Amino acid sequence: MRKVGVVLVFVILLGVISVARAATITNEVWSNAIVDPGVELVPGVPAELNITIVSSNGEPFTAATFPNADSITVSGKFVDEYGNAIDVTGDGNPDIFSFTEATDTPGLWRVTINVTNVTPGLYTFRIQAIAQNSTTGEVFDNVTVDRQVWIAGGSYWVAKADVKDGDTVEIGSLSFTIRGLSDLGAILDLGNLSTQTITDTDRDGIFSWQYDVTGDKTNDWLVFSKSSDDDDRFVLLVYSNDASLLDNVNLQEDVVRAKGDRITFRNKLLKDRSNYKAYVVWDESWLAKLGLKAVDYYIIPQQGRDHWKEGWGTVERMDVRVIKRTTYLFGLIAKEEEVFSGNIWAKNVNIDNLIRVFGRWVGNAAYLGRGTWEILKGYADITIPSSYSLRERSINELAYSSEDFRWFNPILKPDKASLDWKSILGIEDEEEE
Incomplete structure (x- = not known):
């Protein structure tokens, strides 16, 4: 009987294997x-x-x-x-x-x-x-x-990070204040005693509402997606098939005083299509003014669509590099180092406990021929000490500026530089005839 049992088990297993x-x-x-x-x-x-x-x-x-x-x-x-x-x-x-x-x-x-x-x-x-x-x-x-x-909800979309209860958002013809934002949904205060309630019916951290944002008489999608970094914060996505959406985000470059001696510059443009903006955090201390020691920082957006991409309803890449440049004794000694390189979207990037960079707004377009989204517009909040000033420059302006590099421009005098600034700024060498 034992042999028969073994044979039966073997046959059964053989059947399971064939089905598998x-x-x-x-x-x-x-x-x-x-x-x-x-x-x-x-x-x-x-x-x-x-x-x-x-x-x-x-x-x-x-x-x-x-x-x-x-x-x-x-x-x-x-x-x-x-x-x-x-x-x-x-x-x-x-x-x-x-x-x-x-x-x-x-x-x-x-x-x-x-x-x-x-x-x-x-x-x-x-x-x-x-x-x-x-x-x-x-x-x-x-x-x-x-x-x-x-x-997705359309061929174009904008996203705002760090959305929280009490925020006011203006996009195209729509303006609302967020009330009661939670895992369950949100109430949008549209003004004039009008409200819109949005409910997360399936409890997946994503809830949405349709509204004509761009005024083209076609409903667009507003989507709240829960941030993985903070239980109380969300990302707001607005989808449309109207390309004007990317220019309908009403952003003001506010300057606000943060805690202590910090100043925050909100909604600073980093990328607009193929145009990129860099920011110089300029040391205004007395030591710097006397030429003894200055520590300046350069916030430089990385160029190319590989550094500005969306993925699965969130922002995959919003890349910047931050260069720290220290000069001593009227430029006799200069030290340069990269102190950050990477994605800033929805991240409070801390640089030397002095500067914070936060990727806040982006505007995207679908390029189906390439199979990718590209971020066409990108904005960030930049917080600096009050002992510094903030200068905005295009990449080309910065590359050949005599005012934004202390004592000497490392691009014009590469023999005195310790970093490859042309590579950092994405400046190509002119071909010799």
Whole structure:
């Protein structure tokens, strides 16, 4: 009896192993969609997904591989927490997207996905492939995979970090004060005794409201997303298909006195399309004025779209470099060092316990041909001691300035510099004829 039992167990295990074998998806290629750093779909923009499926025996997932199968289907759907298909086209019915096989490449399947009128946020997209005999119900091979996809609210969006209860926001024709901001939602005070209540119905830290912000008679999306850094703070996203959104953010360059002897300069522009602004934090102490010792700082935005990117409903890169330049005895001795390099979005970057830089506002546009968002506009708050002044310069102005470098310009006199300032500022050498 023991041998029979062992044989039975072996047979059962063999059956489990054969059932456990499944097809695999070896390649996924999205087009007309954002793919860096993750997949994002823009409503109203048909995206195409191409996948390659290999059967469990290593052959293409196609009819010729399964001669006894009379049904081979590949489908995709956005699912809720229970695995049920949801509506992402606005017609009130669950949507299932059917893949078709390429006629010239067995095992290559493609589908077009066009989402419309769907609340922005992170969704689960489920791909299922099955080869079976519909009469007997026998399944010859199958695969099911889930992918996380962010659905945006439009081709353009702006984001504000560090949104908190009591803040007043002005965007285009809309102005509101936030009341009662919490995990449960928020109340927006629109003025004239008018309010709008937004509720986080699914308790995922994201809640939204539709309103025509740009005045183009089409509703835009306002989305509050909980910050991972602070339980009481949120990021406000405003999506639109109207490019004027990026210029409709009403930002004032306020100067406020912070705690003690600190001064904060709010909403200082770092990037506007291909134009970049640098900031010089200039030592105004008596030692500096006497030429004995000065410690100046240079806040320099890094150039190029790789340093200004969005990803999955948040800002992935808003990169700056901060250079500390110390000079002694009328410039006889100079020391230069990079004291910070990296992302400042929604971060209170502390430089030598003297300066704080906080990435606050950005404006983005989708570049579907490249598969990325690019931040076209970026603003930061800069806090400095009252013993310093703040100077704003374009990159080219700073590069050839005789006033913003103490004693000598390290770009014009690179032999006296300890850093490669041309590289830091992104200045290219002129080609010799």
